Amino acid sequence: MSKTPDAGDSPDSKALSRRRFLRGAGGVAAGGVLAQGLIGCAEAPARATAQEPPEPAAPAGGETLEGELEIELSINGQARKLRCEPRTTLLSALRHRCEPALTGTKEVCDRGNCGACTVHVDGKPALACLLLAVDQRGKQITTIEGLGSPEKLSALQQSFWTHDGQMCGFCTPGFVMSIQACLDKQPKASLEEIKRSCSGNICRCGTYPAVFEAALAVARGGK
Numbered sequence: 740m741s742k743t744p745d746a747g748d749s750p751d752s753k754a755l756s757r758r759r760f761l762r763g764a765g766g767v768a769a770g771g772v773l774a775q776g777l778i779g780c781a782e783a784p785a786r787a788t789a790q791e792p793p794e795p796a797a798p799a800g801g802e803t804l805e806g807e808l809e810i811e812l813s814i815n816g817q818a819r820k821l822r823c824e825p826r827t828t829l830l831s832a833l834r835h836r837c838e839p840a841l842t843g844t845k846e847v848c849d850r851g852n853c854g855a856c857t858v859h860v861d862g863k864p865a866l867a868c869l870l871l872a873v874d875q876r877g878k879q880i881t882t883i884e885g886l887g888s889p890e891k892l893s894a895l896q897q898s899f900w901t902h903d904g905q906m907c908g909f910c911t912p913g914f915v916m917s918i919q920a921c922l923d924k925q926p927k928a929s930l931e932e933i934k935r936s937c938s939g940n941i942c943r944c945g946t947y948p949a950v951f952e953a954a955l956a957v958a959r960g961g962k
């Protein structure tokens with residue numbers, strides 16, 4: 740079936756998309772982040788379009804901005820106090836309001852489309868960009884930093900490394916968190932179950948085959 744041309748197919752729009760992509764990819768190369776996505780160190784490029792005003796950064800020196808609340812969240816087994824507005828998403832709270840910041844959880848689309856911000860809330864995978872931080876009080880939040888460390892990767896993180904399951908690494912923390920939730924529930928998950936568990940995660944580099952290989956290796960008891 741032939742593709743129906745539309746405004747998005749014009750040469751100019753393609754060139755623009757390509758430029759945006761290359762700008763993002765250039766940032767990745769410059770950062771030397773190829774191996775860092777596993778532990779969440781790779782940084783996503785700035786969003787191409789800013790549709791909402793950015794949230795103000797946390798004030799220095801312990802001041803509280805007007806309208807902010809002080810809340811306590813349980814993150815990776817630790818009680819973390821932070822200040823945020825009622826509208827602050829869990830993703831923003833993790834990345835910008837925690838001290839030290841937890842930047843392993845990635846912000847890519849910020850609207851529930853890509854899975855890059857996947858964390859566990861009470862053991863279930865959840866998109867941190869769609870949750871309000873204030874609503875997570877009393878829940879157990881786990882981020883990619885809670886699975887393993889650079890010195891001691893979790894079995895799944897190690898398997899991603901062994902099977903080359905990442906390229907730029909922006910999507911990797913989200914994939915690891917989605918698949919880990921599946922393996923926690925079903926340690927011997929099948930390929931179909933693994934695929935289903937990360938069906939909401941998008942990898943723009945196309946590393947899906949290696950991601951599935953890495954996950955299957957863990958499900959079969961290897962690394």
Ligand code: FES
Pocket residue numbers: 845846847848849850851852853854855856857866867868869
């Ligand atoms: S950043 Fe949350 S789904 Fe894309």
Ligand code: FES
Pocket residue numbers: 905906907908909910911941942943944945946
């Ligand atoms: S490894 Fe680059 S987006 Fe998935």
